[in-house]
Amino acid sequence: MNKQGHVLNAVLLSIGLGYVLYPAGDVPTFRAIAEMSVPIVLGALLPDVDTAFGKHRKTLHNLPLLAVIYAYPVYFGNLHYVWIGVATHYVLDVLGSTRGIALFYPYSKEYNLPIGVPVSSKWATGITVGVTAVELALIAVVVHLELPVQDLTGSVAGIL
Numbered sequence: 001m002n003k004q005g006h007v008l009n010a011v012l013l014s015i016g017l018g019y020v021l022y023p024a025g026d027v028p029t030f031r032a033i034a035e036m037s038v039p040i041v042l043g044a045l046l047p048d049v050d051t052a053f054g055k056h057r058k059t060l061h062n063l064p065l066l067a068v069i070y071a072y073p074v075y076f077g078n079l080h081y082v083w084i085g086v087a088t089h090y091v092l093d094v095l096g097s098t099r100g101i102a103l104f105y106p107y108s109k110e111y112n113l114p115i116g117v118p119v120s121s122k123w124a125t126g127i128t129v130g131v132t133a134v135e136l137a138l139i140a141v142v143v144h145l146e147l148p149v150q151d152l153t154g155s156v157a158g159i160l
Contacts, residue, residue: 001092002119003048005128009092010044010085011037012129016136017084020143036081043069043085047093058108061093061101088135096127 001009017040018033019025046069050059070083093101093112097119100112117123 001089001096001124001128003045005096005119005124006044006048006089006092007041008125009088009128009132010041012132013084013088013135014040016132017139020136020140036084039079039081040085040088043082043087044089046082046086047089055102055108057093057099057110058102058105061090061103062105063103064105066090088132091135092128092131095131096124 014037015033017036018029021032022029047060047065048056050056050061054060066083066086069079069086072078072082073080090101090103093099094103095113095116097112097116100110100116102108102110115127117127
C-alpha cells in the first residue's frame, strides 16, 4: 500500500473508532477522534521509515516491532494508539498489496494474501476503504459484544 493509502486508512480508522467507542456523536466522540488521530496516523507511517535504511517491508514491518510499540504505553505511559497505526499498516501491506511483509524478520520470508493489488492500481483506494471497514467491524464486535480482552495495565502493575 502507498503512503496515501496508509494515511487514509488511519484517518478513517480514527474517525470510526471515535464513533464505535462513543456512538452518540457528541463531545466525547470528537474528543476521542482528536486524541487518537495523530498517534494512529504517525503509527501508520512509522513502518515505512525503513525505506531510508535497512530493507523495506522487512526491517520495520514485523511482529517484534509491533510488540515493542504495543508495550510502550504500558511501561512508559505515552505513545498511546501508535500501535493501532502500526498494526493497521501491516494489515494493509498483507491484504492490500501483492508483495506482503516479513512478519518474522530477520527471517525474510514475506507473507501476503492473494487478494492484494499493486500499489499503483486503480483499486488500491477501494481495497484500503474495504480493509478499514472490516477492521472497524471487528473492533465494534469486540467493544459492543463485550468480548473478554485482557487488561495489560493491571498485570504490569503487579509485575512492577
